Amino acid sequence: MLPRVQNTLRFVAIAFNHYLRQPIYRTFLIGKMSQIEDSTDSDSETVAELRRCHIYEPSRNSVLRDRDIYLKKSLFEIAEEADWQISEVLTISDLPTWPEYAKALERTEEANNTSAANANTDLSKKIVLWQGDITMLNVDAIVNAANDSLLGGGGVDGAIHESAGPKLLSECETLNGCETGDAKITAAYLLPSQFVVHTVGPKCHSPDSVVSHHSEMLLTSCYRTCLDKVLEHNEFNKRSPDTASKDEERPGVSAKDDDSNASISKRLQRFEPPIRSIAFPCISTGIYGYPKEAAAEVALKTIREWLDEHPDELDAVIFCVFLDSDVRNYEKLLPVYFPLPDYPQSRSSEDET
Known part of the structure; x- marks a missing residue:
């Protein structure tokens, strides 16, 4: 079943390559690409083709x-x-x-x-x-x-x-x-x-x-x-990054919590x-x-x-x-x-x- 899906996606990626700037196609292909990449027996050729088309999707990190x-x-x-x-x-x-x-x-x-x-x-x-x-x-x-x-x-x-x-x-x-x-x-x-x-x-x-x-x-x-x-x-x-950082400096947190707080702090720095x-x-x-x-x-x-x-x-x-x-x-x-x-x-x- 998976190879058939992969071949279908490869065809879709090629056929609609010039439409990828439209949200409906871009969202569909990005979602399917994530599913294929997460699969243990994914076809590397299909993933490569989807990645080639994926270049039109701007990096959210660069946009931010x-x-x-x-x-x-x-x-x-x-x-x-x-x-x-x-x-x-x-x-x-x-x-x-x-x-x-x-x-x-x-x-x-x-x-x-x-x-x-x-x-x-x-x-x-x-x-x-x-x-x-x-x-x-x-x-x-x-x-x-x-x-x-x-x-x-x-x-x-x-x-x-x-x-x-x-x-x-x-x-x-x-x-x-x-x-x-x-x-x-x-x-x-x-x-x-x-x-x-x-x-x-x-x-x-x-x-x-x-x-x-x-x-x-x-x-x-x-x-x-x-x-x-x-x-x-x-x-x-409403909260400034300085205030947010002070709020997060509290005792009794685990190393895992520290990692989570670090990501929250980083996000809050985008004040x-x-x-x-x-x-x-x-x-x-x-x-x-x-x-x-x-x-x-x-x-x-x-x-x-x-x-x-x-x-x-x-x-x-x-x-x-x-x-x-x-x-x-x-x-x-x-x-x-x-x-x-x-x-x-x-x-x-x-x-x-």
Whole structure:
């Protein structure tokens, strides 16, 4: 039985050699190769053939090493390597908060009167609406509206991969794709941000622009899962390597435990910076066809609910839009989900008049 399996695998390895960059084939062959190598009577020729094809699978150790290197680089070092200017990059301090934005549009009164009962000054100050290129934001994380392969595509996905450089693709190749509604975090490499949160939105090509409940739930999952992954990342990296090492120095452990602790300590030395600011594009509203206003409502509703549950986990959430129509949708819906209280600035300006 085993020789037949080996011959079949040899044929598969050769026939699909040029498809190995696709996660479905790569995962299948890597799993089968492990089974054959573990067998006592494995055919060395089959193993050699699979190993030859396996060269397309990037070494996870090298990917983790590159990730560590780039997360430790300064913005100036990244700019020099990526050949863009620091002056081209926007930081959080360069972007007006939602209360400042609304005041500039003279829409503060409208925002006040929409739903005053749900007004939360602290949360509203965390929200930013900005029209521009998400790849030039110096925030902790930007969200990529990816496809399920995570290997790049068109639109914002292609722009992020192009700007981040080939090492982003190398890390994505180790993730075995991503399910619709799920999210995965990578380093940002040559981007001015530190991390990229990849999420796969639903395809919604309805001729009458009616969104199914299933599609709405999947899009909701995209936004919530991105934020949950950020929370998970921050929880995992709360302890510094020094603190972790001290915690592990406890008496009464065996030599076997020492070896286990050494590996844990080594893993904990990959301490990564927390994510306190995140920028979202308009997920699924491009070629995936999700109606733009409906998508904006899902985004705002989901993020407002998540921030109500975790008010101290993020300092800024940026809605990064590209089209004028998206700007109008967010300007219309932001007062509904992030109504503004009556600010002292407004009263003081009235007193001056």
